[in-house]
Amino acid sequence: MAKSGAGQIRYTTYRKSRQRKRAADVAGRTAAPAGLNLAALDGLAGFFVRMIQLRMFQRFHARFGKTGLNPGAFCALVAIAANPGVRAGALGDALLIKRPNMTKLADSLERQGLIRRLPSDLDRRSVELRLTEAGRARVAATMPQVLAYEEATLAPLSLHERRILLGLLGKLNDGLAARTAGDG
Amino acid sequence: MAKSGAGQIRYTTYRKSRQRKRAADVAGRTAAPAGLNLAALDGLAGFFVRMIQLRMFQRFHARFGKTGLNPGAFCALVAIAANPGVRAGALGDALLIKRPNMTKLADSLERQGLIRRLPSDLDRRSVELRLTEAGRARVAATMPQVLAYEEATLAPLSLHERRILLGLLGKLNDGLAARTAGDG
DNA sequence: TATTGTTATACTCTATAACTATA
DNA sequence: TATAGTTATAGAGTATAACAATA
Numbered sequence: 156m157a158k159s160g161a162g163q164i165r166y167t168t169y170r171k172s173r174q175r176k177r178a179a180d181v182a183g184r185t186a187a188p189a190g191l192n193l194a195a196l197d198g199l200a201g202f203f204v205r206m207i208q209l210r211m212f213q214r215f216h217a218r219f220g221k222t223g224l225n226p227g228a229f230c231a232l233v234a235i236a237a238n239p240g241v242r243a244g245a246l247g248d249a250l251l252i253k254r255p256n257m258t259k260l261a262d263s264l265e266r267q268g269l270i271r272r273l274p275s276d277l278d279r280r281s282v283e284l285r286l287t288e289a290g291r292a293r294v295a296a297t298m299p300q301v302l303a304y305e306e307a308t309l310a311p312l313s314l315h316e317r318r319i320l321l322g323l324l325g326k327l328n329d330g331l332a333a334r335t336a337g338d339g
Numbered sequence: 340m341a342k343s344g345a346g347q348i349r350y351t352t353y354r355k356s357r358q359r360k361r362a363a364d365v366a367g368r369t370a371a372p373a374g375l376n377l378a379a380l381d382g383l384a385g386f387f388v389r390m391i392q393l394r395m396f397q398r399f400h401a402r403f404g405k406t407g408l409n410p411g412a413f414c415a416l417v418a419i420a421a422n423p424g425v426r427a428g429a430l431g432d433a434l435l436i437k438r439p440n441m442t443k444l445a446d447s448l449e450r451q452g453l454i455r456r457l458p459s460d461l462d463r464r465s466v467e468l469r470l471t472e473a474g475r476a477r478v479a480a481t482m483p484q485v486l487a488y489e490e491a492t493l494a495p496l497s498l499h500e501r502r503i504l505l506g507l508l509g510k511l512n513d514g515l516a517a518r519t520a521g522d523g
Numbered sequence: 524t525a526t527t528g529t530t531a532t533a534c535t536c537t538a539t540a541a542c543t544a545t546a
Numbered sequence: 547t548a549t550a551g552t553t554a555t556a557g558a559g560t561a562t563a564a565c566a567a568t569a
Contacts, residue, residue: 191433192421195482199489200501201395202414203508208392209435210515211385227559230386237376244527249375251393256560258529280527280568298379305383311514312507317384320507323500324387330495331394411536428550440537442552464545464550 211308218304222297223267227252229301231260232286235270236294240283242275269293395492402488406481407451411436413485415444416470419454420478424467426459453477 196202215226224232227250234246247257261284264270269290275281286294309317380386399410408416411434418430431441445468448454453474459465470478493501 191418191425191429193418193433195417195421196414197509198505199485200493200505200508201399201410201489203505203512204388204392204395205410205414206435206512207508207515208388210512210519211388213519214515215385225558226385226389230380230389233379234375234377237379241375242527245375249377251390253560253562254528255530255562259559261528275527278527278569282528301383305385308515309384309511311511311518316507316510319503320511321382321384321387323496323504323507324384324391325381326500327493327495327504328387328390328394331391331398331492334495335394335397409535426550437538438551439539439553443536445551459550462546462550464543466551 214308215304219297219300224293224297228260228264229297231264232269232290232294233298235284236286236291239285240273242281243272243284244281246284264290398492399488403481403485408477408481412444412448413481415448416453416474416478417482419468420470420475423469424457426465427456427468428465430468448474 212226219225219229230250231246231252234249235241238246243257243261244254246252247254252260261270261272261282265272268287271285271287273283273285275283309320312320396410403409403413414434415430415436418434419425422430427441427445428438430436431438436444445454445456445466449456452471455469455471457467457469459467493504496504
């Protein structure tokens with residue numbers, strides 16, 4: 156699989172003993188696991204978000220790849236479950252998926268028998284998305300597994316820290332969404 | 340540009356008045372900006388990390404795209420600056436970039452005159468990466484701009500919240516890195 | 524004319540396999 | 547035999563433009 160990349164970190168000794176100092180060391184972080192001095196990147200949320208996203212998606216794929224569900228497809232299913240009859244465009248706006256790509260995602264989910272596409276009565280240009288019975292069953296079966304996977308993924312943090320992190324991520328996401336909607 | 344996607348959220352009225360309740364509402368989050376009920380995804384850090392990463396990269400590209408620097412290239416430059424002579428493979432391990440892709444990234448940075456590749460004396464299979472003078476100038480000029488961009492991006496959070504978030508992200512990233520290094 | 528969804532397509536990022544040169 | 551870097555290539559994921567149906 157993807158074992159050749161992050162799987163075998165070399166622990167090179169370029170600067171292995173140089174501990175990273177950072178103002179954000181509020182939660183008892185330990186030293187850097189790799190042998191590089193990345194202190195200059197430690198103040199950048201964008202760097203961490205990218206790294207964590209890569210690591211989490213890799214873990215998600217290792218855990219759920221065989222079911223054919225990737226994170227985006229799972230989120231779409233959950234969003235459709237909570238918003239039956241949502242238009243494809245509205246779902247794409249909410250999940251930051253462009254219309255052509257949403258069409259492909261809906262194609263895939265429909266081919267798997269997880270959703271149905273129905274033309275809207277009010278606006279016959281629109282397509283309403285609904286889960287099939289199989290889709291509901293899939294969400295019901297997968298959701299607890301995803302929650303358990305999330306718990307395991309966030310294990311480096313205490314329960315209290317996870318709650319704080321989720322709250323801050325949600326607030327940041329809301330703020331960024333509002334700003335993006337504001338300008339262009 | 341990318342105005343058709345997230346730029347024009349429709350504010351559809353599928354469930355617009357249904358406020359999201361969540362246990363993680365520690366920091367005064369306001370209601371959902373879009374018209375969809377995404378409460379079921381609010382407990383998933385993976386969902387937020389993905390959304391925030393997309394929004395931050397979009398902003399980064401809008402701000403620095405004209406300079407030819409993407410987030411990955413910038414991080415690589417900063418990492419090389421802090422670790423002069425780092426091997427290409429070690430840098431890729433630290434930044435989760437696979438070897439063939441690291442070669443392409445190094446090609447690009449070298450073509451731009453920002454780095455040099457020098458065969459190692461100790462192990463002549465290895466290639467040591469160092470910034471050129473132009474590379475050092477680029478990092479020196481770009482770093483404060485990136486820090487300012489980060490400040491603006493994190494504006495939805497208070498200064499205290501930003502520090503907490505950075506600490507938690509760093510701790511989570513370290514923990515995930517250690518675990519990934521542990522198994523395979 | 525503007526919008527929804529679709530199609531076709533291109534571009535970026537990432538992943539795999541095979542090759543070289545060293546070790 | 548194993549490793550570092552490279553090359554070629556394939557695969558996701560994501561982007562733009564043009565089209566038909568509808569408003």
